[in-house]
Amino acid sequence: MIASLPVALTLTALFVLTGGYALLRWSGAVAEAAPPGRRTSELAHLLMSAAMVVMTWTWYGTTGLWFQILLFGGFAVFFAADAVRRRRHRLHGCTGGSAHALMAAAMVWMLAAMPLIMPAPVTAPAGGGGHTGHVGHDAGADHAAHAAGQAGWAVGVTVALCAALLAVAGFWAVRALAADGHGHAADEDFPGVPLDPAGCDGDTHTRTAAGAVATRTATGAGTTSTAVAEHPAPRPPAFGPRTDAGCHALMSIGMVLMLAAMVAGW
Amino acid sequence: MTAAPEARPEPPAPALPGGPFRGLRPLVTRIHFYAGLIVGPFLLVAAITGLLYTLTPQIERWAHAEALYAPVSGPELPIAEQVAAAVATQPGLPVTEVRPSPEPGVTTRVSFDADLAPSYNRTVFVDPYTADVRATLDTYAEWLPVRAVIDNLHRSLLLGPPGQVYSELAASWLAVLTVSGLVVQLTRRVRARRERVLPRTGGSPRSRLMSWHGAVGIWASVGFLFLAATGLTWSQFAGSNVSSLRTALDWTTPTVSGTPLTGSAGAPAVGDTVGADTALVLDAARADGLTGPVEVLPGDPGEAWSVIGTVRSWPTRMDSVAVDPASGAIVDRLAFDDWPVAAKLARWGVDAHMGLLFGVANQIALTALAAALIVLVVWGYRMWWLRRPTLPGGRRYAGPPGSRERPAPASVALVAGLALLIGLAMPVLGISLVAFLLLDAALAARRASTGVDPTPATVSQRMTRPPNG
Numbered sequence: 001m002i003a004s005l006p007v008a009l010t011l012t013a014l015f016v017l018t019g020g021y022a023l024l025r026w027s028g029a030v031a032e033a034a035p036p037g038r039r040t041s042e043l044a045h046l047l048m049s050a051a052m053v054v055m056t057w058t059w060y061g062t063t064g065l066w067f068q069i070l071l072f073g074g075f076a077v078f079f080a081a082d083a084v085r086r087r088r089h090r091l092h093g094c095t096g097g098s099a100h101a102l103m104a105a106a107m108v109w110m111l112a113a114m115p116l117i118m119p120a121p122v123t124a125p126a127g128g129g130g131h132t133g134h135v136g137h138d139a140g141a142d143h144a145a146h147a148a149g150q151a152g153w154a155v156g157v158t159v160a161l162c163a164a165l166l167a168v169a170g171f172w173a174v175r176a177l178a179a180d181g182h183g184h185a186a187d188e189d190f191p192g193v194p195l196d197p198a199g200c201d202g203d204t205h206t207r208t209a210a211g212a213v214a215t216r217t218a219t220g221a222g223t224t225s226t227a228v229a230e231h232p233a234p235r236p237p238a239f240g241p242r243t244d245a246g247c248h249a250l251m252s253i254g255m256v257l258m259l260a261a262m263v264a265g266w
Numbered sequence: 267m268t269a270a271p272e273a274r275p276e277p278p279a280p281a282l283p284g285g286p287f288r289g290l291r292p293l294v295t296r297i298h299f300y301a302g303l304i305v306g307p308f309l310l311v312a313a314i315t316g317l318l319y320t321l322t323p324q325i326e327r328w329a330h331a332e333a334l335y336a337p338v339s340g341p342e343l344p345i346a347e348q349v350a351a352a353v354a355t356q357p358g359l360p361v362t363e364v365r366p367s368p369e370p371g372v373t374t375r376v377s378f379d380a381d382l383a384p385s386y387n388r389t390v391f392v393d394p395y396t397a398d399v400r401a402t403l404d405t406y407a408e409w410l411p412v413r414a415v416i417d418n419l420h421r422s423l424l425l426g427p428p429g430q431v432y433s434e435l436a437a438s439w440l441a442v443l444t445v446s447g448l449v450v451q452l453t454r455r456v457r458a459r460r461e462r463v464l465p466r467t468g469g470s471p472r473s474r475l476m477s478w479h480g481a482v483g484i485w486a487s488v489g490f491l492f493l494a495a496t497g498l499t500w501s502q503f504a505g506s507n508v509s510s511l512r513t514a515l516d517w518t519t520p521t522v523s524g525t526p527l528t529g530s531a532g533a534p535a536v537g538d539t540v541g542a543d544t545a546l547v548l549d550a551a552r553a554d555g556l557t558g559p560v561e562v563l564p565g566d567p568g569e570a571w572s573v574i575g576t577v578r579s580w581p582t583r584m585d586s587v588a589v590d591p592a593s594g595a596i597v598d599r600l601a602f603d604d605w606p607v608a609a610k611l612a613r614w615g616v617d618a619h620m621g622l623l624f625g626v627a628n629q630i631a632l633t634a635l636a637a638a639l640i641v642l643v644v645w646g647y648r649m650w651w652l653r654r655p656t657l658p659g660g661r662r663y664a665g666p667p668g669s670r671e672r673p674a675p676a677s678v679a680l681v682a683g684l685a686l687l688i689g690l691a692m693p694v695l696g697i698s699l700v701a702f703l704l705l706d707a708a709l710a711a712r713r714a715s716t717g718v719d720p721t722p723a724t725v726s727q728r729m730t731r732p733p734n735g
Contacts, residue, residue: 027679031672036707036714043703050686067697
């Protein structure tokens with residue numbers, strides 16, 4: 001929970017923005033039946049943004065904390081495994097996958113190390129409400145076990161993590177500024193795309209966008225060229241590698257800000 | 267309108283025109299299908315245990331008749347004497363509550379803090395005419411053991427706090443199923459409007475079943491939403507959010523309990539004087555106009571004792587006063603009429619959910635809702651079974667209706683945005699939804715990687731693919 005209202009509002013605005021973007025991207029992926037890896041990746045962005053907004057304003061109870069640690073730990077493993085897979089097959093997206101894994105791991109660290117990096121003791125609200133005459137809650141033990149005081153080593157790890165996240169933010173920022181609408185595969189940062197290097201060539205089809213893919217799916221295999229030809233001058237999609245990279249850069253910066261606010265006790 | 271050529275194969279997921287929210291209804295239908303399929307067993311258990319709970323007043327009266335009733339054998343003895351008789355059986359234990367006999371032939375209850383499990387008390391049932399102890403039971407707040415067991419069964423399957431997740435899951439998804447079911451039923455094509463609210467008598471068995479499912483669902487929908495909303499207020503995680511909201515909006519239930527005393531140390535709730543103190547406090551409350559069944563709650567040292575009306579049936583009589591047990595002076599009053607509207611609504615909602623507000627009529631309504639939920643779940647599974655593909659070598663189960671129509675991104679975004687907000691308010695729903703999405707993606711990835719299904723697809727798409735497709 002962030003005590004400083006300006007910082008809290010800044011973080012909220014930032015993660016609402018990235019969450020809204022991820023929501024649109026995930027919706028598009030679901031609507032066009034994109035590969036499961038891509039859907040999972042977009043879902044990870046959405047959930048991470050939502051979790052950061054909630055974390056800005058309130059504490060999680062023990063159950064919520066552990067669920068998120070498991071969830072984002074799973075995402076970290078997912079992204080890391082995908083990065084390794086891409087590296088092994090010499091595919092694009094290895095660096096992006098690694099950056100994703102780092103961000104998910106940072107999220108896990110943020111949740112797990114909260115009691116060790118914050119200067120003031122914190123407590124989650126008690127779980128459940130009750131009603132006179134009907135005992136509904138013996139389960140008010142959903143408190144997060146937040147200890148008091150900072151641990152030097154944990155703060156050190158956090159600072160190192162912030163530095164790494166800043167580097168990641170720089171990486172994404174460069175990609176956001178350098179990539180043109182067609183220079184990189186839209187899918188290369190989305191795990192789960194086929195490993196066949198030929199799949200990289202198919203990026204153009206994907207990026208011509210949902211319409212082309214939908215047509216290809218609808219008309220069946222073997223008619224791809226025909227389908228694309230139906231759209232000789234497709235309008236550049238609103239979202240693509242550039243906006244994706246920008247979103248990732250913003251998320252990285254937001255995580256740095258959140259970690260810094262926690263350590264500083266803002 | 268041009269009819270589609272019969273010979274043309276149906277595309278697996280056509281993107282039909284129809285505005286930015288095209289495919290919204292099929293999407294809602296799919297949500298209704300999957301939620302019903304997965305949460306159905308939980309709803310079934312909640313409905314069956316809820317049905318049992320509606321009968322608890324009768325079961326309680328039968329099972330605990332010895333404790334609850336005493337033959338009228340003369341005038342009632344003073345309350346002090348009755349309490350003293352109970353205290354004598356539980357030496358050293360502090361009194362937590364006294365419920366004087368509310369009507370002739372009913373026992374007086376004196377509860378003690380016996381260091382039992384949270385919310386449990388040891389309650390001594392005293393014959394008000396002879397001061398004999400008729401029974402000693404460990405009660406769950408004001409509820410007798412049989413209701414406590416059924417209550418815990420309905421709420422947590424007797425598993426304690428971890429078990430509460432089941433009822434929270436059921437209550438959360440009941441609301442989603444009800445709303446999505448309403449959308450499906452009210453927007454489906456019918457030959458006559460009455461078919462939306464009344465079941466059909468003709469047609470195939472499956473269409474009749476679907477008609478009954480929809481019609482019963484429509485009639486029960488308000489009740490389901492009510493049960494889900496009130497049930498969630500007791501839940502472990504969503505209940506916490508509800509409590510926070512009520513506190514933030516100043517909707518909490520007001521109370522006179524814990525009123526501090528000035529110039530008085532109060533009175534201890536332990537020892538021989540408790541009976542006399544109870545009598546003094548009760549007399550003061552009666553003199554102040556508090557009538558009908560009440561409970562006397564001793565306060566901590568330095569606090570007033572409170573006397574609270576216990577009539578939770580309509581019209582609710584829960585006026586309360588705070589009394590100095592040393593002097594009998596009234597130090598605070600709170601009439602039920604003065605409660606905030608939201609607190610009153612919460613009180614009435616909870617009492618209606620428990621079948622207390624309108625007596626037998628309330629019990630009958632709850633029984634009907636529980637029965638409706640049971641048949642809706644069973645009919646839902648039956649409909650799914652009847653839709654299964656029957657061609658040899660094909661899939662053995664059917665997918666959701668409407669899954670071939672691909673929703674527009676705006677439709678998905680609308681539903682996903684709502685799900686996100688609702689998921690934050692109802693965490694168990696949110697977590698279960700995330701778990702389903704991840705499972706769906708994992709299964710799709712596994713099938714794609716093993717070559718079983720060359721096209722990565724969702725569960726819904728796989729399940730609806732024709733056997734020969």
